Amino acid sequence: MPRTTTALAAAATLAVGGLLLAAVTSQAGAAGTGLKTLAEAKGIYFGTALTQSNLSNSTLTAVAGAQFDMVTPGNEMKWDTTEPSNGSYNFGPGDAIVSFAQSHDMRVRGHNLVWHSQLPGWVNGLPSNQVQAAMEAHITTEATHYKGKLYAWDVVNEPFNEDGSLRQDAFYNAMGSGYLADALRTAHAADPNAKLYLNDYNIEGQNAKSDGMYRLVSQLKSQGVPIDGVGLESHFIVGQVPSSMRANMQRFTALGLDVAITELDDRIQLPANSSTLAQQATDYATVVNNCLAVSRCVGVSQWGVGDADSWIPGTFPGQGAATMYDNNYQPKPAYNSTATALGGSTTTTTTTPPPPPNSTCAVTDSVNAWNTGLTESITITNTGTAPINGWSLAFTLAGGQTVTSAWNASITPASGQVAAKNVGYNGSVAPGASVSFGFQATHTGNTSAPGDFTLNGTRCA
Template sequence: MRKNRLRLVGVLAAVLVAVTAPAVQAKDEPPTLAELAQRHGRYFGSATDNPELTDAPYVSLLGSEFDQITPGNGMKWYATEPQQGVFDFSAGDEVVNLARANHQKVRGHTLVWHSQLPDWLTGREWKPRELRAVLKKHIQTEVRHYRGKVFAWDVVNEAFNEDGTYRETIFYKTLGPGYIADALRWAHQADPRVKLYLNDYNIEAIGPKSDAYYKLAKKLKAQGVPLHGIGLQAHLALQYGYPTTLEDNLRRFSRLGLDTALTEVDIRMYLPADEEKLATQAEWYRDVTKACLAVRRCVGITLWDYTDKYSWIPAFFEGEGAALPWDEELRPKPAYYAIRDALK
């Protein structure tokens, strides 16, 4: 009888261990980047793209480590209005649905950009009146479709040249610089609650291009145009040096009453990667993260995808790569630990 009782106690103990073990393990798991960022009132996100969503290990990490997603291509004009007046939101919707399932927020990217436009738009001359109507319809149809599903929009993307002059896009050449204020107003009409951003690369440091955004933002705010933030893409490269005025730059935009966000972060290098380059890259990721945390109105950081496996860099910059905190096997690199360190 005593033997049976002891055996029963042993079985019960084993069951108890089996039931409680996962809970204990879960408690011991280190916090994710998103959880660490949330302690500072920030988000930590990643871009993604539709072809990658068939990769189960990738999707699992995307869903667990981050609390914000940006669709890399699925919301751009060529994808959403492939024929004039014919809209297709399936690619963007797939990313939004994934984000909703994972309780992540979505940044809309992008409404007005000179690149990745459909042929029907670029293949002819437009009268100003016609193009205004086309632009307004595109913006408002897309913003209405995603109303309540995205927290922010990159309304106009890459509007300036490196020297701070306006980029000669189809919109600028046909409509003049006023197209930017119009785009913001139209987006605001379609969703009065969404945050509206201007977004660009090489504006991390103070210089001619970021000065152009500063002047434009000041002017738009003075005119009552609905602009809520500036997106600094932060596609950095080791060979060009770290943007040491990043924090000061974030501060001057916040003094205008604007949010800022680091929207497309990657830090590329000449290949092959070695220990020294990876250590420098890690330092830069730490510094970029700290700069955002140091400025109250820097609301969050988004990696331009989180793994080298799906990085855009090698296809666009010959001989360069290894730009992200996870390698091609989804293993964390020194940069990942540096980000964690900064967020702690």
Template sequence: MRSLRTGLSLASLVTGLALLLGAPPAQAADLPLRDLADAKNKVIGTAVAGSKLTGTYAEIAAREFNAVTPENAMKWGSVEPTRGTYNWAEADRIVDFAEANGQQVRGHTLVWHSQNPSWLANGAWTAAELRQLMNSHIATTMGRYQGRLATWDVVNEAFNEDGTYRQSLWYNGLGTDYIAEALTAARAADPSAKLYINDYNVEGVNAKSTAMYNLVRSLKERGVPIDGVGLQAHLILGQVPATLQQNIQRFADLGVDVAITELDIRMTLPADSAKLAQQAADYRQVLNACVAVPRCVGATVWGFGDADSWVPSTFPGQGAATPYDEGYAPKPAYHAIAEALGGTTTPPTGACTATYSVVNQWNSGFTGQVRIACDGASLSSWKANWTYGAGQQVTQAWNATCTQSGTAVSCSNASYNGTVPDGGSVTFGFNASWTGSNPVPTVTLG
């Protein structure tokens, strides 16, 4: 790699990824995920944003998932930003969408330390006032959707990593019994909804999950209404806990349901074939563990497309955490979920590949090239997509129209080269800037 710093011409650095043809990319499984999950009496869900429920996003959300979770629309700061003034528009849109498409809705979330409105978070409340605010919020929010939502995350993220209670508005103001009080208020607000407590880093057997286990056991012994435990499962590539199934089973043995509620598996960018294969294995491991335990009701992915994931903005340099890429093409993880739910994948009848090369490089820039070739398949139009991992910027392109938004690059065919016959190829090129490093991205066709 010394030549990266001397400005000498580079040999081609190549990467390619085949796009399976014959069916639309998002239908690469024999059956949609929701049909496979229904056959096993499981939930396969996704978090959604109401503002995005149009076009391809809405089509995939409706076709592939039998449940949805509002990503942010039902959190306290969203529904009551000013005391006594409510905004239900996005939450209503999600519930209406789900009902129109025969999907369950998971309410998320009622009592949490985060994303509270400033008037609540910054108030000086007595215990009596805080209790009244909490109970009123639960009654109002759940009451609006009474009988329409299958489940609610009533209390979210109550514990620290060592198993102690998290210092929060609720714990500091009401003590440990705020959880029991919230669950009791939730049962009164909607007796038909399943009531959950939900947390992260509780997927395996550890101090935090044991604290949750002991809480659930205590709540059950006291007769407090508690129907389920949510394991968020925001996981890191290659780090699915070996004790996941054991942990699911021990909660189930308490007489409660278990749900994987916010599943994603992030990796250090850029993604490559080895990382995507490991991610698929990880998704399969999580779904297999759930399928193996009858009281594991299913799994919800925290967004289904990489373009919509919360991960890159929260964990700089990491991403590609979901089952679909930024162009909404299914990744190996999608097929792993399908297989864990009992499905099979359709063998490719042919493939077209996109091959990225750096053909020349100097101190501040480089010339790149992408070759699209088909073998046993053909294209009438094409779009090549990739994500830069080190701040590269496309400055000029030829034989394609290229746009870049942040790190995401999308290049579509010119008017004269959209057709790629079986056995044929087309090539386009571009100039781009770089500093420090110039890793080769993975290219997908869309």
């Protein structure tokens, strides 16, 4: 899995539908029923990855708390952080992630105990006859420290080469393939209630690497080694989700194992556009639907909260925009497709009747609603013969609806009779031209479109 960074994505901010978003409240992207609630209703979790530095970003943490119910520490439980020198442990960063999760009623996936990467030099420098003792001591100490606090551990991370053979890292070179069983048994002894996983990338579809993982876990199960699941990292390129992903997941669960999507993102060649964002939305829905179709797929975790804290731009130059949230932590089309896949979304489109002969405006709106949240897009057309210089569209929200964020307009107040006013760049509307804006809102059951539109005091429909 990647080293999580906090670097901004290399691309300019892209917002829903390509529009620049302006937050009405500080809870950017956190409105409506969270993905966690929709996922829990389907019997799975929906998680994210956080680093300790993320915890100081109030916008990021607001989205994380509202949307996700599982947290994976990005770097804070890896060996180079937890035991940088032999026998000297540092659990402070990991404890901070656990504390955040507990305070937000989230569970934690421990990540990870054994990995060839982010491994301190002292481990690689050990004589081969000392590696097993060092590995067992590390696993025992860390798993004991977090005993009872974690849902699961990625016990061994990324053990395979692309051809399905095991990596010849410090652990394999010292102990052979038996190091995996030893690591799992040691973790189980230290924290017997935690779910124990092997985790890797490029094993989402059926291929040589996933075949290697399948052979290994089959052997471990037949030997009575304590293993509960396989993690599919799912770092995808847009449009390339494997068609065999669901069948691959099913063959692992047929062994009596759980499967989890552990590090989902879907990178785009920058700059992203409406077409690539639409394909990304399709990809996210495909992954979620695959999980929902496999009875022992226990959940999905995205790697990072939004594009601003994604590892992709720093690792794959020219690529990015890989998550459901943009650089301002506003939801992208992939968020809506994910909510829809989880069964929480309905879409309705309403077009106002033709305006009366003396009217100078027409309004079209579209509502996308789920459980207790919705987004709405509104288009105003100047049907008059004179240009409009500065506009204010008044309308009435349905009862129980409260605006939480808006784009291409400022909206006040947040409920009841409201007014949407132009921002600095879209106040002029020529005859026959249109201008669009939108907003996100919560609701208490009534997802009806607004009514009684008046533009600068003139009724539109």
